[in-house]
Amino acid sequence: MERLTPIAVVVVIAVLAALPLIGAPESWILYVFLFLVYLAMANMWNLLAGYAGLISLCQPAFLGLAAYTMTVGTWVGVPWWLGMVGGAFVAALFALAISVAVFRLSGVYFAIGTLVVPEAIRMVFYLWRPVGGKMQGAGAGYMVKGIGNLSPQEIYWLALVVAVGSVLILRGVLKSRLGLGLAAVRDNERCAASSGVNVFRLKLYTFIIAAAVTGFAGAVYYVYQGYIEPSATFNVKWTMTLLLATVIGGIRTEGGPMVGTIVVVFLYFLLARYAGYSLLIQGIILICIMLVSPQGLVGLARKTAVHPLARRITTLGRKAG
Amino acid sequence: MGMGSGDIITPIVIGIMLGGLYALIALGLSLVFGVMRLINLAHGDLVVLSSYIAYALLTYLGLDPVVGLVISIPFMFILGFLIQRYLLGKGFAVSSETPLIIAFGISLVLQNLNQILWTPLSRGLNTSYTHASFFLGERQFPATYLLDFAAGIIVMLALRLFLTRTYMGRAISAASQDKRAAQLMGINTNRVYGYAFAVAMGSAAIAGVFLGMTFPFTPTSGTSFLTIAFGTVIIGGLGSMAGTFFGGIILGVFQTMGGYFLGPASQMLIVYVLVLLILAIRPTGLFGR
Numbered sequence: 001m002e003r004l005t006p007i008a009v010v011v012v013i014a015v016l017a018a019l020p021l022i023g024a025p026e027s028w029i030l031y032v033f034l035f036l037v038y039l040a041m042a043n044m045w046n047l048l049a050g051y052a053g054l055i056s057l058c059q060p061a062f063l064g065l066a067a068y069t070m071t072v073g074t075w076v077g078v079p080w081w082l083g084m085v086g087g088a089f090v091a092a093l094f095a096l097a098i099s100v101a102v103f104r105l106s107g108v109y110f111a112i113g114t115l116v117v118p119e120a121i122r123m124v125f126y127l128w129r130p131v132g133g134k135m136q137g138a139g140a141g142y143m144v145k146g147i148g149n150l151s152p153q154e155i156y157w158l159a160l161v162v163a164v165g166s167v168l169i170l171r172g173v174l175k176s177r178l179g180l181g182l183a184a185v186r187d188n189e190r191c192a193a194s195s196g197v198n199v200f201r202l203k204l205y206t207f208i209i210a211a212a213v214t215g216f217a218g219a220v221y222y223v224y225q226g227y228i229e230p231s232a233t234f235n236v237k238w239t240m241t242l243l244l245a246t247v248i249g250g251i252r253t254e255g256g257p258m259v260g261t262i263v264v265v266f267l268y269f270l271l272a273r274y275a276g277y278s279l280l281i282q283g284i285i286l287i288c289i290m291l292v293s294p295q296g297l298v299g300l301a302r303k304t305a306v307h308p309l310a311r312r313i314t315t316l317g318r319k320a321g
Numbered sequence: 322m323g324m325g326s327g328d329i330i331t332p333i334v335i336g337i338m339l340g341g342l343y344a345l346i347a348l349g350l351s352l353v354f355g356v357m358r359l360i361n362l363a364h365g366d367l368v369v370l371s372s373y374i375a376y377a378l379l380t381y382l383g384l385d386p387v388v389g390l391v392i393s394i395p396f397m398f399i400l401g402f403l404i405q406r407y408l409l410g411k412g413f414a415v416s417s418e419t420p421l422i423i424a425f426g427i428s429l430v431l432q433n434l435n436q437i438l439w440t441p442l443s444r445g446l447n448t449s450y451t452h453a454s455f456f457l458g459e460r461q462f463p464a465t466y467l468l469d470f471a472a473g474i475i476v477m478l479a480l481r482l483f484l485t486r487t488y489m490g491r492a493i494s495a496a497s498q499d500k501r502a503a504q505l506m507g508i509n510t511n512r513v514y515g516y517a518f519a520v521a522m523g524s525a526a527i528a529g530v531f532l533g534m535t536f537p538f539t540p541t542s543g544t545s546f547l548t549i550a551f552g553t554v555i556i557g558g559l560g561s562m563a564g565t566f567f568g569g570i571i572l573g574v575f576q577t578m579g580g581y582f583l584g585p586a587s588q589m590l591i592v593y594v595l596v597l598l599i600l601a602i603r604p605t606g607l608f609g610r
Binding site: 055101104105107108109111112113115116117119120123124126127236240243247275276277279280282283284286287290291294 | 354358360408411412415416417418419421422423425426427428429430432433434436437441540544548551552555586587589590593594596597600601604
């Protein structure tokens with residue numbers, strides 16, 4: 001029975017990969033694509049907020065910088081796929097650059113500081129046109145060049161790879177010494193520090209990894225969109241989605257972001273015509289979850305799931321039943 | 322907001338008066354943080370809720386917004402008490418991040434509720450005097466800005482008086498300085514937190530009315546004003562009413578100066594840079610504890 005879960009996972013991935021081939025409606029592909037992109041970012045947010053204790057509200061800065069790097073790259077002849085890698089790199093560099101400043105802030109101040117960063121960067125991109133001529137009015141938007149021969153399916157598959165990669169990276173970090181150190185820091189930072197854990201470096205590595213993956217996922221999203229502009233990119237709505245997905249699913253659980261992202265995208269899909277209702281419901285769910293089951297839906301399932309299969313799914317194949 | 326003329330006095334005066342409005346909005350946020358160490362992410366949306374309530378009273382009952390405060394202040398007061406008692410207060414028991422996330426949830430609910438009820442169309446509170454202007458020498462200013470400034474000073478002083486002269490106010494101050502010591506002195510800190518939040522909501526009610534009279538608002542305006550309130554509170558220092566007031570003035574002046582020197586698009590950029598600088602150098606703010 002232990003081998004059931006990896007097989008189930010492979011089956012799910014295969015089904016997702018096959019969706020474009022079996023003629024699923026394009027709107028479905030779009031929603032699954034969104035799910036994949038959000039999942040990758042939510043996993044990283046979970047790593048930061050759930051496991052490293054960094055309630056980072058500057059994810060839009062990472063994804064936006066990476067996406068802009070990729071886009072601007074296409075204007076100067078850099079192919080989009082190379083620009084994506086470059087973008088992830090830029091995002092990681094940015095994380096490194098601001099880490100010195102923001103890590104000095106603890107808890108609530110860290111959240112505020114990271115909240116302001118994407119806003120400031122949005123202003124910068126309103127005013128700064130790295131390439132191309134002056135634009136009429138405000139906006140500073142760019143079309144992504146050189147993607148004419150890319151089909152939506154190929155980008156979809158790329159998103160699938162990124163999403164799966166994010167799960168593997170999250171798993172990898174948590175099982176490594178970095179993950180062990182993070183757990184120690186989470187339990188008692190001072191204790192961990194006096195045991196020789198370099199707290200700053202741990203947080204820094206986590207921050208950089210999360211920034212790079214988030215950035216890459218952002219670049220993938222914008223290759224699909226084909227157009228980027230500051231107000232939608234450096235927007236707190238991204239943070240909201242990631243927070244909702246992770247917390248509703250279950251913060252600090254491996255399966256949480258997955259479950260939460262499904263809920264978020266599903267509600268979005270269901271209520272797309274009723275502006276506001278989807279977020280209203282998510283807000284109510286969020287409040288209820290925090291009061292009833294702070295470990296999210298995964299936590300709820302763990303507490304109430306008697307059926308071993310359900311329990312196995314929610315612990316994602318880890319040895320403890 | 323950015324004045325194209327060569328005259329620098331006008332933007333400075335506008336910045337100061339606008340600062341009064343920002344301070345008025347931020348006072349509730351500062352109080353809640355000072356007392357409960359809670360960043361109320363829903364604060365901006367609660368202020369805007371008050372704007373919508375005033376709009377409803379004006380549109381359907383013809384009540385002048387300031388008069389309508391007689392209804393909205395008690396309403397927001399009670400609402401605040403209930404939110405703290407049954408939502409945020411329960412959250413504190415779970416973990417320190419839980420109330421933050423619950424506040425975020427409340428913000429989402431409010432924004433989308435307002436969007437459903439009122440549509441995303443921008444609204445404003447228009448009375449006979451909201452479009453009037455007054456003169457200082459040869460310069461003309463909107464009358465609402467002066468009203469905002471006056472309201473800001475009055476509410477700030479009222480809150481200070483409340484915190485220092487009334488029993489509940491001093492209980493609130495005590496609970497914020499040292500929760501356990503306050504409890505040992507017989508203060509029911511849970512109830513005190515409830516009243517603190519309620520008072521903060523009362524000030525948010527006032528802020529909402531003056532905001533609505535000064536600027537048009539939409540369901541999502543809460544976020545922008547939350548950011549400004551944050552900035553005000555960071556600059557001025559969390560928990561200090563007078564500090565928040567001066568923080569508002571500083572932020573207002575920086576904003577208008579940014580607009581004056583660098584153009585209207587850069588106004589908020591200057592503000593963000595200032596906030597980041599203060600966070601980096603002196604996170605407790607200029608007057609904070």
